[in-house]
Amino acid sequence: MQEVFASLGTGFGVALAPFNIMLVLIGCFAGTLIGALPGIGPINGVAILLPIAYGLGLPPESALILLAGIYYGAEYGGRISSILLNVPGDAGAVMTTLDGNPMAKRGEAGRALSLSAIASFVGGTFAVILMSMFGPALARFAVTFSPSDYVALMVFAFASLASLVGKNPWKTLMGALIGLMLATMGIDGNTGVPRFTFGVPDLLAGIDFLIVVIGLFGMAELFHLVEQQVTGKLQTLPVDSSFVRMADLARTKWTILRASIIGFFIGILPGTGASVASAVAYGAEKRAAGADTSEFGKGDVRGLAAPEAANNAAASGAMVPMLTLGIPGSGTTAILLGALMLFNVQPGPLLFTQHPEIAWGLIASMYVGNVALLIINLPLVGLFARMLTIPQHYLTPLIAILAFIGVYSIVGNPFDLFLIILLGMFGWLLRKMEFPLAPVILGFVLGGLFEDNLRRALSISAGDWGILVESWKSLALYGLAVLAVVLPATLSYLNKRRARDRAPT
Amino acid sequence: MIDRIFAGTLLLITLAYGFIAFTLIKAPFQYDPIGPEGWPQILAIVAVICLIMLMIRPDVDSLDTSRPTWIKLACASAMLFAYAELYEPLGFIIATALFATLMARLLGAAWGRSAAFGITIGVAGYLVCAGLMGLNLPAGPLPKI
Structure with a gap:
């Protein structure tokens, strides 16, 4: 514990430097704005702004502080469009519409927004506290992982991804495989043999991470927005002067606490993020309410507080495996992990000891950022609400312009501009085919690490595949992987059967 | 299918x-x-x-995209390729102003408003990104900051 406080001190030294405080504020503000805009979620926001942040030439800890601010700021902002428009700003804010929008329709938009801001703040802060306590311990444990244990960890990560994300597990797996296959292009680091480069010199170094991210999450989103485009203004409900009451907080204090815990632990699981967390928290709250559920879905304060606390806790929880294991817990944290690699910082359990200024600086900045978000969000919510009325036909071209600025300013090569457009078309097509995109980026980021560890493990054992199942750690992780696949399938089967039994025949 | x-x-x-x-x-x-x-x-x-x-076991039957939407998507792609093609020769300000104007128009804004939006975003984008943040953007025929 002592050690944690000392390290947090170092972290605050970084996070409270005036320049970094400014970046936290900018990140949180931009994030809230991005989250509030319907259609553009945290992952798109971080993807579009990553190259620009990289191009600014910031030190790695400052760039990460900025990007993380955009990330959890966007999780915060998602609730604004959920409540006022009944259109979730991102997948994690879907559950917020259920009770948030009815409250706003009742003329209690101010109350809903302020209550959800406080729930978000508690969820976010609670998760950061848990992260500072458990993160270093997990990292210390992970240092003992051998290459074969890492292989098992990756298998677990992809298994839980396949079973929890998307409707069709085969499509999720295929998405991850596309990412893994893309990552094999370029010169093999161990032998110097070029793979899948077709003699093109530009491909020797592999496909640039930035290009993939901005293509799949920036340009693909643009095509999606063009397709879904709604003409005319969306009708926002007005923000009135109602405000959260003490009674609301007293009524929801246990709800918020429960949802924060659920959110944090679901966030830690690889591949599951805010959307799963908020749905589970909402369901748990409904069950916990017992007989008194008539108000749920009609504007119950508990139904609003639970998903908001959970999705913000999950957003921070997803950072835990990224920082401690080097395995991202969600698509957005996969992008943050890739950002670290761009700065030549190797993520993994040694990050806490080798780069304490990055790991702890980031954690400390999240304490600052959560307070900043609460302060920004309470008085300025009217301003953000007005942003919602900006018509889509101005926002959509803006995505392309920002993507082009980012890519061109780093690579300085117009060829890459064509590449991101093509990747954008491919991403749009994948999305139309109901392939989730997050696994693609997760596979792309983890591809090198997965292969390296497998090859290192087999080098140690001189080619004996038995080494993969030798240690108890690997076996436990494979067990968890099987559980992650079997459990959700069994539960949905049982649910279906129960529903069928109940239905009159 | x-x-x-x-x-x-x-x-x-x-x-x-x-x-x-x-x-x-x-x-x-x-x-x-x-x-x-x-x-x-x-x-x-x-x-x-x-x-x-x-x-x-396929589960998506058709793309379910109407003909006008396809045309709109094709137009958007063509504009993006043109934007990429003209990025260096015309420079950021002119290329962006053209692209933003046409794209906003395609998505349903009026001509006047689209043009105002395009020119503002081209000039302001260049001033903020190249001037203030020092990013490398093509100046084209216009004088560099």
Whole structure:
């Protein structure tokens, strides 16, 4: 514990430097704005702004502080469009519409927004506290992982991804495989043999991470927005002067606490993020309410507080495996992990000891950022609400312009501009085919690490595949992987059967 | 149906990928037990299984995109390619102003407002990104800051 406080001190030294405080504020503000805009979620926001942040030439800890601010700021902002428009700003804010929008329709938009801001703040802060306590311990444990244990960890990560994300597990797996296959292009680091480069010199170094991210999450989103485009203004409900009451907080204090815990632990699981967390928290709250559920879905304060606390806790929880294991817990944290690699910082359990200024600086900045978000969000919510009325036909071209600025300013090569457009078309097509995109980026980021560890493990054992199942750690992780696949399938089967039994025949 | 076509196309690409992994990639001598070709081989095999499963059980029948939407998407793509093509020759300000104007118009804004938006975003974007943040953007025929 002592050690944690000392390290947090170092972290605050970084996070409270005036320049970094400014970046936290900018990140949180931009994030809230991005989250509030319907259609553009945290992952798109971080993807579009990553190259620009990289191009600014910031030190790695400052760039990460900025990007993380955009990330959890966007999780915060998602609730604004959920409540006022009944259109979730991102997948994690879907559950917020259920009770948030009815409250706003009742003329209690101010109350809903302020209550959800406080729930978000508690969820976010609670998760950061848990992260500072458990993160270093997990990292210390992970240092003992051998290459074969890492292989098992990756298998677990992809298994839980396949079973929890998307409707069709085969499509999720295929998405991850596309990412893994893309990552094999370029010169093999161990032998110097070029793979899948077709003699093109530009491909020797592999496909640039930035290009993939901005293509799949920036340009693909643009095509999606063009397709879904709604003409005319969306009708926002007005923000009135109602405000959260003490009674609301007293009524929801246990709800918020429960949802924060659920959110944090679901966030830690690889591949599951805010959307799963908020749905589970909402369901748990409904069950916990017992007989008194008539108000749920009609504007119950508990139904609003639970998903908001959970999705913000999950957003921070997803950072835990990224920082401690080097395995991202969600698509957005996969992008943050890739950002670290761009700065030549190797993520993994040694990050806490080798780069304490990055790991702890980031954690400390999240304490600052959560307070900043609460302060920004309470008085300025009217301003953000007005942003919602900006018509889509101005926002959509803006995505392309920002993507082009980012890519061109780093690579300085117009060829890459064509590449991101093509990747954008491919991403749009994948999305139309109901392939989730997050696994693609997760596979792309983890591809090198997965292969390296497998090859290192087999080098140690001189080619004996038995080494993969030798240690108890690997076996436990494979067990968890099987559980992650079997459990959700069994539960949905049982649910279906129960529903069928109940239905009159 | 469209699902099967898509999976089939991916399958062809995967087979080509697998072919390269199984025949063309070789290290001059073996450094580690599975070498540079082993991992792509594993990926190719898993991907083939996965794609066959997707072809057996497809779940998306059609793209469900109407004709006007296709035209709009095609126009948007054409504009993006033109934007990329003209980025360096015309410079950021002019290329962006043109692109933003036409794109906003395509998506339903009036001509006047689109042009005002395009010019503002071109000039302001350049001043903020190239001037204030020092990013490298093409100046084109206009004087550089």
